[in-house]
Amino acid sequence: MGKALSKSTKSRGEQAYSLLRHEIIRGAFAPEQPLRLAQLQERCGVGFSPLREALTRLAAEGLVTSEAMRGFRVAPLSLDDLRDTMETRTFVETEALRRSIMRGDDDWEGRIVSSLHALGRQNERSHPDDPDSLAALEDRHRDFHVALISASGSRRLEQIIDNLYLGSVRYRMPGLSNLSSNPARDLMIEHGAISDAALGRDAPLAVELLTAHYCLTAELLIQAHSDRLGRAAKG
Amino acid sequence: MGKALSKSTKSRGEQAYSLLRHEIIRGAFAPEQPLRLAQLQERCGVGFSPLREALTRLAAEGLVTSEAMRGFRVAPLSLDDLRDTMETRTFVETEALRRSIMRGDDDWEGRIVSSLHALGRQNERSHPDDPDSLAALEDRHRDFHVALISASGSRRLEQIIDNLYLGSVRYRMPGLSNLSSNPARDLMIEHGAISDAALGRDAPLAVELLTAHYCLTAELLIQAHSDRLGRAAKG
DNA sequence: AATCAAAATATTTTCGAAAATTTTATTTTA
C-alpha cells in the first residue's frame, strides 16, 4: 500500500491559494502592494495559470483586488472597513448564536466544551514572542467561535460568518497590539462566560456577552490601527 | 478618435465569466451538470486559462462547485438551500433597510423613486411570453431592492445582500411559476407600499412589509420548486 | 457470470512561449 499516502492530493493551484492566503493574512505583503506574477511564480513554485486562479479566488473572497489588464494587488485596510466588518460580524454572529442556543444538541455542547478546552491549553502554551504559537492560538480562538454558532442550522449564515472572519483577521495579525496581552483583559474569562451562558441556554445573556466581547476587540483593533496610521503619516 | 470606443476593454476571462454567469442563472445548464472545459471552450470561444479563472470565480460566488482533479459542476438547487437563502436574505435586508431609513438622504429617496418608476414602466411593457422582457423586469426588480437598502452605510451588508440575491435568483428563472403572474398578487402595490413606508421613514412598517414581501415570494418559490421536484420524480 | 488488473480513452491541470497591454524612458517639438 505504497501510494496510499497521496490520497488528498492538493492540486498546485490549491497549494498556491493556501500559501498566498496565509501570507496575506500574516501580513507578509503590504496592503495595496501589487502582486507581480513573476515574483509569485518564484515564491510559490507554480506556473501562471494556477497562480492566476488562486488570485482570482482570493479576489472573490476579498483578500486581493484585481483590475483588468493591470493585475492584482493586496486588498487595502482601512478604519472604515474595520469598523464595518466588526459591526456586521456582531450583527450576524449574534443571530447565529441565538439560533444555535435554540437548536443546539449534545454534539453542539460537546464542540463548545472541547474547543474552549483546546483554546485554554493553547493559551497556557503560547508565548508573545513565538509567532507560531500565536498563530495556533488564533486558530483555536477561531475554532471556539465557529463552535458557538455551529448549530444555527443555516449554511448561509455560516458562510457569511466565515467570510467576515477572514475580513477581520488581517487587522490583528501584523504584530499589531497583541490582543491577549492587554492587561485589562482576561480573554479566557470572557470566553468562559460566553460558553456558560450558551450552554445554560441563556440567549439574551450570551448575546450580550458576545457583543461586548466583539465591541472590546473592535475598540482595541481600531485604536491599534489608527495608532499605526498615525505613525505611518509622521515617521 | 477612432479607437476611443475600446475604453472599457473586458478581458477574455471576464467575458467568459459574464457569459457563464448569465447562462447558469438562466438555467441553460441543469443543476449538478458537469461543466466540461472542451465544451465551454467552444461555447465561449476562449482558451483553458481564462475559462478556468471564470469557473474558479463562479465557484467562489457559489454558482458552481469544484472538486480537485474532477472539474466543475453547476451548483445544485435544493429546497433547504432555497429556504435558507430567503430567510437569511430577509434577516440581512431588513437590517440594511432599517439603517437606510435612519441615514438616507435626498439622493437615496431619489434612487427609490426612480427605480420604482422604472420597475412600473417595465412591468407595463413586459409580457409573460417574452423572455427578454421578463429578464429586464427581473433586473428592474433587483434595482429597486438595491436602491431601498443603498443608504445602509455598510459595504459589507451590501456585498452579503448581493451574494444572497445571486443565490436566490436561479430559483425563479427556469420558466418556473412566473411570480408576477400570480392572480392573488399585485407586485406593484406591494412595492409601492414598501417605498411609501421607507420614504415616510416608518422603519417598523417598512420592515414588516418587506418581510411579508419576501415571505410570500419564498412560499411561492418553495411551492413551485417542490412541484418541480415531484414532477421530476414521477415523470 | 463476477472480479480484478491492465490498457485505452477522456478530462483536468500545468507549463512556458507568444500576443496584447500598460508603464517607463527617450526623443522630438513648440
Next chain:
DNA sequence: TAAAATAAAATTTTCGAAAATATTTTGATT
C-alpha cells in the same frame, strides 16, 4: 523648460501542446 510623440521595457493575459489524473473499456482469471 514643458508637453506631446515615440520607442523600449515590463507586465499581464492568452493560447495550445504536454503532463497528470480520472474514467471507461477490454481481457484474463476464478
